[in-house]
Amino acid sequence: MDSGKIDEIIDRHRGKSGDLIHVLMEIQHKNHWLPRDVLHQVAAALEIPFSRVLRVATLYKTFSLTPRGRHEVHVCTGISCHLRGAKQLLESVERATGIRPGETDTAARFSLETGSCLGSCSLGPEIIVDGKHHARMTPEKVEDVLKEYQ
Amino acid sequence: MTRLQSAAELELLRAGILSARDAARPCIAVCTGAACNGLDSARVARAFEVEAGKMAPGAGIEVRATGCHGFCEKGPNVVVGPDDICYFEVTPDDVPEIIASALKGEVVERLVYKHPETGEKAVHMGEVPFYRHQTRLLIGDNIRIDPKRIEDYVAVGGYAALAKALFQMTPDQVVDEVKKASLRGRGGGGFPAGQKWETAKNAPGDEKYVIVNGHEGEPGAFMDRALFTGNPHKVLEGLIIGAYAIGSHRGFIYTRHDSPQLIEHIETALAQAEEYGLLGENILGSGFDFRVEVHFDVGIFVSGESSALMRSIEGQPPEPRPKYIRTSVAGIWDKPSNLNNVETWANVPQIISRGAEWYAGIGTERSKGTKLVSLSGNVVNSGVVEVPMGTPLRKIVYDMGGGIPGGKAAKAVHFGGPMGGSIPASLIDAPLDFDELAALGAPIGAGGLLVMDEDTDMVDVARYFLEFLTNESCGKCVPCREGMRQTLKVLTNITKGKGRDGDIGRLEDLNDVTGAACLCALGRTASDPLKSMLRYFKDEYELQIARGSQAAGNTAK
Numbered sequence: 001m002d003s004g005k006i007d008e009i010i011d012r013h014r015g016k017s018g019d020l021i022h023v024l025m026e027i028q029h030k031n032h033w034l035p036r037d038v039l040h041q042v043a044a045a046l047e048i049p050f051s052r053v054l055r056v057a058t059l060y061k062t063f064s065l066t067p068r069g070r071h072e073v074h075v076c077t078g079i080s081c082h083l084r085g086a087k088q089l090l091e092s093v094e095r096a097t098g099i100r101p102g103e104t105d106t107a108a109r110f111s112l113e114t115g116s117c118l119g120s121c122s123l124g125p126e127i128i129v130d131g132k133h134h135a136r137m138t139p140e141k142v143e144d145v146l147k148e149y150q
Numbered sequence: 151m152t153r154l155q156s157a158a159e160l161e162l163l164r165a166g167i168l169s170a171r172d173a174a175r176p177c178i179a180v181c182t183g184a185a186c187n188g189l190d191s192a193r194v195a196r197a198f199e200v201e202a203g204k205m206a207p208g209a210g211i212e213v214r215a216t217g218c219h220g221f222c223e224k225g226p227n228v229v230v231g232p233d234d235i236c237y238f239e240v241t242p243d244d245v246p247e248i249i250a251s252a253l254k255g256e257v258v259e260r261l262v263y264k265h266p267e268t269g270e271k272a273v274h275m276g277e278v279p280f281y282r283h284q285t286r287l288l289i290g291d292n293i294r295i296d297p298k299r300i301e302d303y304v305a306v307g308g309y310a311a312l313a314k315a316l317f318q319m320t321p322d323q324v325v326d327e328v329k330k331a332s333l334r335g336r337g338g339g340g341f342p343a344g345q346k347w348e349t350a351k352n353a354p355g356d357e358k359y360v361i362v363n364g365h366e367g368e369p370g371a372f373m374d375r376a377l378f379t380g381n382p383h384k385v386l387e388g389l390i391i392g393a394y395a396i397g398s399h400r401g402f403i404y405t406r407h408d409s410p411q412l413i414e415h416i417e418t419a420l421a422q423a424e425e426y427g428l429l430g431e432n433i434l435g436s437g438f439d440f441r442v443e444v445h446f447d448v449g450i451f452v453s454g455e456s457s458a459l460m461r462s463i464e465g466q467p468p469e470p471r472p473k474y475i476r477t478s479v480a481g482i483w484d485k486p487s488n489l490n491n492v493e494t495w496a497n498v499p500q501i502i503s504r505g506a507e508w509y510a511g512i513g514t515e516r517s518k519g520t521k522l523v524s525l526s527g528n529v530v531n532s533g534v535v536e537v538p539m540g541t542p543l544r545k546i547v548y549d550m551g552g553g554i555p556g557g558k559a560a561k562a563v564h565f566g567g568p569m570g571g572s573i574p575a576s577l578i579d580a581p582l583d584f585d586e587l588a589a590l591g592a593p594i595g596a597g598g599l600l601v602m603d604e605d606t607d608m609v610d611v612a613r614y615f616l617e618f619l620t621n622e623s624c625g626k627c628v629p630c631r632e633g634m635r636q637t638l639k640v641l642t643n644i645t646k647g648k649g650r651d652g653d654i655g656r657l658e659d660l661n662d663v664t665g666a667a668c669l670c671a672l673g674r675t676a677s678d679p680l681k682s683m684l685r686y687f688k689d690e691y692e693l694q695i696a697r698g699s700q701a702a703g704n705t706a707k
Binding site for chain 2: 016017018019020021022024025028029055056059060061062063078079080082083084115116117118119120121122123124126131133135
């Protein structure tokens with residue numbers, strides 16, 4: 001992400017209450033992670049100490065300080081999905097991708113996350129890849145679904 | 151679109167919208183709520199639009215992409231008006247047949263509800279068992295509304311309550327009405343909303359804020375999103391009325407960042423309300439100014455807690471603070487800030503338009519109105535239901551939910567997610583009531599009702615919830631951060647067959663300390679699920695512990 005685009009984002013939110021969070025959120029959405037030099041740029045532009053930027057960036061779970069894979073795989077581990085077998089499903093996804101929650105594979109193909117709850121409990125257990133829901137999953141179906149994401 | 155200058159202009163607009171409509175014309179509502187969306191209902195909606203577009207203009211049919219209908223299990227849902235014929239599990243291939251039948255006034259028999267055991271069919275919404283037993287005051291409008299069209303909300307009577315409050319009532323009268331209605335907060339605490347409003351109203355200072363808590367972080371709760379995404383103006387109207395009553399000119403909506411549809415609908419609703427003069431300066435020509443901004447939770451559970459949420463709006467890390475001084479007196483930037491949950495705000499317009507007396511006639515003595523419940527877990531029909539307070543849980547689980555799948559027996563029902571509690575199936579006749587359920591150890595919380603079948607391992611469920619909260623603890627106060635970690639350790643050992651004698655005592659000790667000493671509700675109520683389990687399912691815990699200590703004894707020998 002070039003620094004011109006970052007400046008645009010900063011200008012859009014500057015002066016609003018909670019501008020730092022809005023800025024980081026938009027960069028995260030567009031760039032999928034927050035590089036350190038970008039955080040420095042944000043701190044300078046908003047005239048906030050870098051330590052405070054880092055504090056906010058490390059506390060909120062959505063912000064990633066490491067690069068992400070091309071595809072975000074999200075396994076819902078909410079209680080309803082849990083009762084319907086999310087654990088086995090997650091194990092199957094871990095086997096298929098070779099990574100654990102919070103990690104990205106070396107080819108940067110997948111990043112794996114768990115989380116709850118996505119509010120579509122009747123579809124559980126489910127995985128969401130790049131925002132697309134794959135409902136009522138079984139561990140056996142995982143390989144087939146992930147094949148579509150190269 | 152011009153800004154409306156008076157209540158009369160709003161009524162003119164409404165009359166205009168209604169007269170342009172033909173009530174007899176078939177109208178197809180395609181659900182695009184979270185679950186249906188996950189089942190690709192967008193493709194169904196597109197197919198309807200393409201098919202309807204082929205017809206001669208005026209000949210036709212109206213297609214509406216709406217918010218959640220409620221019956222998530224059977225999605226994608228389609229409802230054909232004006233008679234509200236319900237079709238379930240609709241695919242794009244079914245679309246031409248549905249349109250042709252709708253035009254002829256016929257029913258596509260193969261897509262209507264069939265009772266899984268008796269095979270009995272139900273065609274209309276009022277006959278489908280899932281809907282038949284509900285009282286859908288809040289979510290019922292969802293099938294009539296395209297959330298991106300304010301006109302649809304105005305057509306069902308929207309913003310009439312706001313006009314009534316602004317022109318026929320003083321702020322004090324509005325507060326009184328909400329107090330008389332005994333509206334209690336739907337977010338978890340069940341605190342009387344009117345009393346909270348009054349505190350904020352009477353708090354010193356001119357600058358006051360009103361906040362919609364749309365965080366809905368409780369796992370297994372999805373009704374707020376269904377309501378807010380499907381009918382954002384209802385929540386917004388309630389918020390504006392509340393702002394008028396309290397004397398606030400600046401409002402905040404705090405919601406999830408991970409639901410693009412929800413964000414889009416909220417932002418569209420704000421823009422449209424502003425264009426019509428229902429937000430901004432001089433609302434409806436009344437002289438009252440009010441603006442709303444949207445803020446997002448960025449993936450942290452505790453930011454749904456009111457004081458943490460306010461820190462987040464300020465741009466700080468969302469850490470709760472002790473509430474010796476209520477947030478309604480000192481909240482955002484230490485200004486009086488009245489926070490209510492999505493569902494609480496959504497109740498306000500009907501209280502104003504239909505009166506506190508009418509509202510207080512619904513429900514039980516101390517819990518009024520209806521409650522949205524997210525029904526999930528081991529239940530045949532999961533989805534969003536709305537029932538009057540006082541409805542027995544059995545009715546929700548069996549009559550609406552269709553019972554337990556696979557012919558199994560129910561073991562427990564759990565309310566309130568990781569900070570709630572479980573009660574055994576033998577208590578399933580308990581009424582949906584803030585106080586009665588809290589006394590039983592399963593407080594309603596936000597309204598996530600989880601059904602657990604006979605195979606459920608209750609130790610594992612407590613461990614699950616605790617693990618969730620341990621990961622979500624902000625770490626600011628020691629009893630929460632360390633207490634939960636120790637509790638989790640004991641529970642994990644029990645589930646792994648490494649339980650030891652005295653574990654129950656250890657758990658009870660830890661529960662006592664975290665329950666008393668934690669700073670915010672996350673820590674204080676973190677032990678609630680476990681407490682309820684030790685109250686009702688202690689033998690199961692003892693059995694698993696005994697297995698562990700026996701095994702340890704054997705190795706020692």
